[in-house]
Amino acid sequence: MLAGWVIVLASFGYLGILFAIAWYADRRADAGRSLISNPLVYALSLGVYCTTWTFYGSVGRAAASGIGFLPIYLGPTLLFALAGFILQKMIRVAKANRITSIADFVASRYGKSQLLGGLVTVIAVIGVIPYIALQLKAVSNSFAILASYPEIIMPAKAGAVPVIQDSALYVAMILAAFTILFGTRHLDATERHEGMVAAIAVESVVKLVAFLAAGVFVVWGINDGIGDVFAKAAAVPDLARGLTAAGAPASYGAWGTLIFLALFASLLLPRQFQIAVVENVDVNHVSRAIWMFPLYLFLINLFVLPVALAGLLHFPGGGVDADTFVLTLPMAHQEEALALLVYIGGLSAATGMVIVETIALSTMVCNDLVMPALLRLPILGLATRADLSGLLLDIRRWSIAIILGLGYLYFRVAGEAYALVSIGLISFAAVAQFAPVVIGGLCWKGGTREGALAGLAAGFLLWTYTLLLPSFAKSGWLPDGFIAQGLFGIELLHPQRLLGLSGLDEITHCLVWSMLANLGAYIGVSLKRVPNVREARQATLFVGGAEAAGVSGWRGGAGVADLLPLAGRFLGSERAQEAFDRHARQRGLKSIQELPADTRLVSFAETLLAGAIGSASARAMVASVVTEEPLGIDEVMNILDEASQIRAYSHELEQKSLELRRATAELREANSRLLELDRMKDDFISTVTHELRTPLTSIRAFSEMLHEDPKIDLAQRSRFLGIIVSETVRLSRLINQILDLAKLESGRAEWTVTAVDVAEVIHEAADSLTALFAEKRVRLELDRCEAGLSVMADRDRLMQVMVNLLSNALKFVPAESGRVTVGASGTTSEVLVDVTDNGPGIQLEDQDLIFDKFRQGAGTADVLTDKPQGTGLGLPISRQIIEYFHGRLWVESTPGAGARFVFTLPRQAGDNA
C-alpha cells in the first residue's frame, strides 16, 4: 500500500538527503576540497535542464506527436556539440567580470546599465513563472495520482479544488522553504553555491535512474523488448503516424523553431546560466561536458517513445493523461516501489529546476531590481549603511517566496489550458529574447545600451502579446474575443496571426515576430550612435574575451589579489606589501592571505591610495577593481587632471635638477680651469725663476772669482766684467719683459690708439737697429714697404713688435752673409707686414712653440756661441700686442731656407692707399 503518509515521508526523506548532500558539499568547499570540481559533476548538474517537463512531458508529447519531442533535446545537443566555444567564452567573460546572473551579464556588457539589468530580470521572472507553474502542476499531479493508488484517477482540474486543499499550494510552499534553506543560508560574494550544485548533480542521477528503470520495466517487464513495443504500435494506424518525423510541411518549421528555442534556452534560462556559467568551477570542464551532457540527454530520452507507445496501447481512449504514463504504467502493474521511485524521480526533476531557477531569479531580483531601487531611496539611508548582507538575504528570501507564489498563481489561472510542453515553450520563447543581446554582445562591439534596451523591450512586448496574453485568454482570464477576433476585433492585430501572418503554430509565430523586432531594434538602435567610453570598455572585455579581461586568479576572495597589485602600482610593491601586512596584523590576522575581501579592506586600500594619487583617482581606481566599475569619462578626466598636475610638478623638479646639473658641470669646468691656470702659473713661476737664476749664476760666479783673485790679468778681468754687465742687462730686460707680459695678460696695459702709418714705424724701428745690423754686417732691406698704409694702433707697441721681429731675425742670420728684408702691403681690409730672413729656418714642429713663453728657437745651435740671446718672451709679447689690435702673427719657414714672420692688422678706413 502506498498511503499518503508514505509518499509524504518519502518526499521529505528525499529532500532531507538532498539537503545533507548540499550541506556536506558546502563544508567541503569551505575546507577548500571542492566536491564539484569535476567535469562529470558539471555535466550532471547541467542535467537541471531536464525538468518534470522532460520527465513526464516528453512522454506526453511523444504520445501526441511521435518523435516531435526530440527538438527540445536536439537544440542543447547541437549547442554543446557544435558551439561549446560560445559557452567557454561566456564563462571566461563572466568570471573575469564576476558576473552573477544573466541579468548581470547583459547589464555589464552594455556599460553596467541598471535599467537593462532590471529589464532582463523582469523578462526572466515573467517568462519563467509559467515554467515554475509547470513544475508545481507536475509534482502535485503525480502526488495526487500516486496517492490514489491502486486506482488510477486523473487529478481534478486546477482551480477546481479550494486553495486550502490544493496540494500544489503545499508543494509550492515546501519548495519555497527548501529553496530558501538551500540558497540563502549565507551570502557569497561570488554567488556560487557548491552545495546546491552537488545536490543538483545527485538529482540528475536520481531522475535518470528512475526514468531508465521505468523504461526498462515498460519495455522488458510489460512487453518483450523494444521490437515488440514498436511492432504492436505499428499495428495501430493512429500510432504508426507518430513514428514519422512530421505529418505536414509546416511541422518542419515547428521543428526548426523548437530546436532554436531549446538551443538558446539551454544557455539563457536563468538556471542554465547559473549552472553552466556562474557555478562553473573550471572552464576546462566544458570540453568534457560537450559530449557528456548530450549523452545524458540521449539516455533520459531513450525510453520516451517506447513508454509513450506502451502507454497508448495500455490506456486506449485517452482516459489517462499521456503526461502521466511513466507513473501510471508501473502503477497499473502494481509495481509500488517502482512507482514510488518514478515519483521521486519526478520530484527530483521538479525540485532541481525550482531550486536553481528561483535562486537565480532571486539573485537577479535582489541585485538588479530591488537593491538599485532601494539604494536610490535616500529615506532608507542604505547607501551609507555599513552592512547590507542581512537585508540582501531577506530580499532574496522574499523573492523566492514571491516567485513561487506567482508560479502557483499562474498554475491556478492558466495551468489547465496547456499541456506541460506548451507551458515550457512559453518560457523558452521568453528567454530566447536574450539571445540577440547576449550573443551579439559577445561577438559585436557596436551594441549600445539603448540598442539592447530597445531590442529586449520590443521582443518582450511581442512575446507578451503573441504568447503570454493568449495563454491567459485561453484560460478565460482575458475575454475570448482577444484570441477569436484579435484586439478590439481588428484582424491585423490578432495575437496569433499578427499582420495576417498565418499558417504557423503559435510558438513559431511568436518567435518570428519577436525575434524580428528584437534583432531589428537591437541592431538598428545600436547603429544610431557610437558606443560610449563605458560601453566600449565593456565591449572590449566581452568581445575581446578572456585575454583582454585577464581571467587568471579571479575566482574566490579576489580582494587582496586585486587591491595589492593596484596599490603596488602606485606605491611600489614593497611599500604596498608592508601596508597590507600592517593592516592584516591590526585585524589580528596572521597573513595578508587571510584578509577577507570586505569593505574595510577596500576602504583601507582606498585610503592608502588616496595618499599617493589623490582621493578622486583613488576612488576611481579602487572602484574599478572592486566592482569592475568601468571608468567614467569624468573620473578619467579627474585622473588625467591630477596626473598632469603631478607631471607638471615633476617636470619642474626635473628642470631644477637639470639646472643644478648644468651649474655643477660649469663649476667643475671652472674649477678644472682654475687648477689648470694654477698649474700654468706654477710652471710660469718655475720657468721665470730658472730664467732669472741663469744670468744670476754667471754674475755671481764671475763676481766671486774677481773678488777672490785680485791677480787676474787685465784682459781676463775686463772680459769677465763685460760678461757681468751683459748678464745684468739681460736680467733687467727679462724682468721688464715679464712685467710687461703680466700687464698685457691681465689687461692692465695702457694703450694709446691712434692712426699709425705702418711704413713710418718700420723705418723708425730699422733706424734704431742700424748699428746692430752694421756690427754683424747683415743687410737690411726695406724696399718692399708700401707707403701710406694706415692702421689703428698704439705706435710704441707696434714699434716694440717691429724691433722684436727685426732683432730676432738679426739674431739668427749668419754674420756677413745675413740678409733681412721687410715688406708692407695692403688689401682692402688688411695691412700685411713681413720680416724675412735667410737664417736657418724653424722646424715645422717648433713653428707654434716659439710663440710660447720662454721657448726659444734652437736654431742649429750646437756651438756654444750659437746659444740664442734673449729672454724667450719677445714673440709671446708681440703676438699679444698684434692680437690686441685684432690682427694675427705667425711664421712661415722651411728649415734651412730662412724664416718669414708675418703679421696683419685691420686697415684703417680712409687711409690714402
Added chain:
Amino acid sequence: MSQRILIVDDEPNIVISLEYLMKKEGFQIAVATDGEAALQQAAEFLPDLILLDVMMPKKSGFEVCEALRAMPALMGVKIIMLTAKGRETEVAKGLALGADAYVTKPFSTKDLVLQIKSLLA
C-alpha cells in the same frame, strides 16, 4: 796625473766661469753644451767627475745622468747636478737617478770647489 772634469751646460757664460774655475784648481777640462754631446764626451774623455746642468736642449740632465749610470766604462764617475730649478722634488729625483750631489744655481764658487774636491778625494 790631474783629475778630469766634464762640464755640461748650455749657457755659454756659465761654461766660461766653470771652465776658468776648474782649470785654476788644476783639473783637466772638457765641455759639452747639450745632453747628447755630454754622453759622447763622457765616453771619450772618461772624466772622474761631471758637472751636469739639468735644463738642456736635446737630452735633459736627468736623462743623461741615468744613461751615464748605465755605462760600465764610467762606473766610478762622480756626478754633480747643477740646476736653476731648486724644487725639492727635483733634488730628490736627481739623487734617485744616481747623482752624488745636487747644487742649485746661483752657486758659491768656493763651496762648489770644496764639494768637488771632497768627492774626488
